[in-house]
Amino acid sequence: MVSWAFLKTLVRHFAAVFGFVLVFAAPAFSQSSASSIPENAHAKSYGDGWECNLSYRPAGDTCVKIAVPQNAYPTNKPYGTGWECLHGYIEVEGNSCDKVFVPEGGYLDPSGKRWNCLRGYRKIDDICQKIALPENSYLTNDTSGPAWRCNRGYEAKGEKCLAIDVPEHAYLNGSNYGRPWTCERGYFEQDGTCTAVFVPENAYFDDAPYRTGWKCERGFEVSGDRCIFIDLPENAHLDRSGNRWECDRNFQRTRGRCVLNN
Template sequence: MSAPLAATEPRSRQQHLAWVMLATVGLIAFLALPVLAQDGTGVVPENAEARSYGGGWDCALGYRVSGAACLAVDVPENAHATGQSYGAGWACNRGYEEAGAACKAIPVPEHAFLRSSGYDWQCDRGFRPDRESCVPIVLPENAYLSEDSSGSGWACERGFTPSAEACVPIVVPENGYLTNADYGPKWACERGFFEADGRCDPVALPAHAYLDQESYGPGWRCERGFQAVNDSCIPIDLPANAHLDRSGNRWRCDPSFQLADGECLLER
């Protein structure tokens, strides 16, 4: 009698599992219905239009999805609907800025104009911002109006440098010239001269040398076949089986030769 009872237990368990799976599938389908409706599927509601591709529908401009319907976006005065599903659904018109749930006019001070973006202002040429107003730029002597709206609004003429609220002359030593640089040294020495304590002293050029414009070093370098020793250029004593390197001021052994005691010997 116990054998038939044992056989029915697995069958009852299978039926129970089948009912659980069926209920789960039904619950998922039930929960999915509102989501599909919110995604713009099903019957096209009022204030909506069918999509041109892919099926479904989208709310008209000024409306947004709410369940299976399209509800009007509350657009304040001086604003426009954006058609975006996120955010407030509206944005302020050009010349206005958001203030809570409203749009207020951007205050543009005297001697200023609204930027092309429409959300900020800029002072007219000849004026600079000072808090919420535009004040005249006081132009010192030997200066001109610049396009830098964040600074003083002016720059010094060539040959002058700003100092406090004035443009003072740049003192250029003899044999020097203006660099016209906005940063760094205002002057540099002419070719053949080097800077020393605010002066431009001549470069002492030894025999068999030529001027070198590198910012470091003595200002000259030796010709090919000569090497610098102290302040002179002496001929390079080139041993047998050697050649000048790329610089022309040093030498190295030929291939297959190795340096040993100042000579280039054949490797063994």
């Protein structure tokens, strides 16, 4: 039987041998890994392999320096130019960075590569032209339509805003086209003025478009500019409008009367 003392001696022996191997093998492994990384490169933070330092890019098993122009910074990307222009500069022909020209009345776009005009200015080619606002107008913020519109109560006439002549018994309607005013209830437009609607006896005011401005009450019908009483013949009744009549069921209209269908 193997004694306990012998086993302890055997364990110490193997531990010493294993430690010796680690001490001499580790430097060799480290030296081997370091020797495989080219100049101007470093080991990747994650995974195996290496990558070039900033301002360098891979070329086979080496790292070559990138020519970064003035007003640019290296991107450390293995494709493209390997650099980008600073904010406020724009790339020119792939080899330089020129300052973005911002005209008077303009500002640098958040992208840093373009410019826009300030409010109150409009872009015309390479400049920002100040918008001339006529009296009684306001800016529209519309880059494709009119730069200004007239205040309520005024209308554009050329480059001016002139007061709208609203006739008596009318009010502004706020329409962007057509007549800018509308006659009040009880009036209709006639030759640029608002004329009172004449409502005959047995009628009431009706503001429906394309009508006379009044409508006969039920039981009356239009006759010229009056409303006359409808004299219902026998076997007849008023229709849905209340201003005409029709024959009862099973009767037909013949010469102003309702005769029985045979």
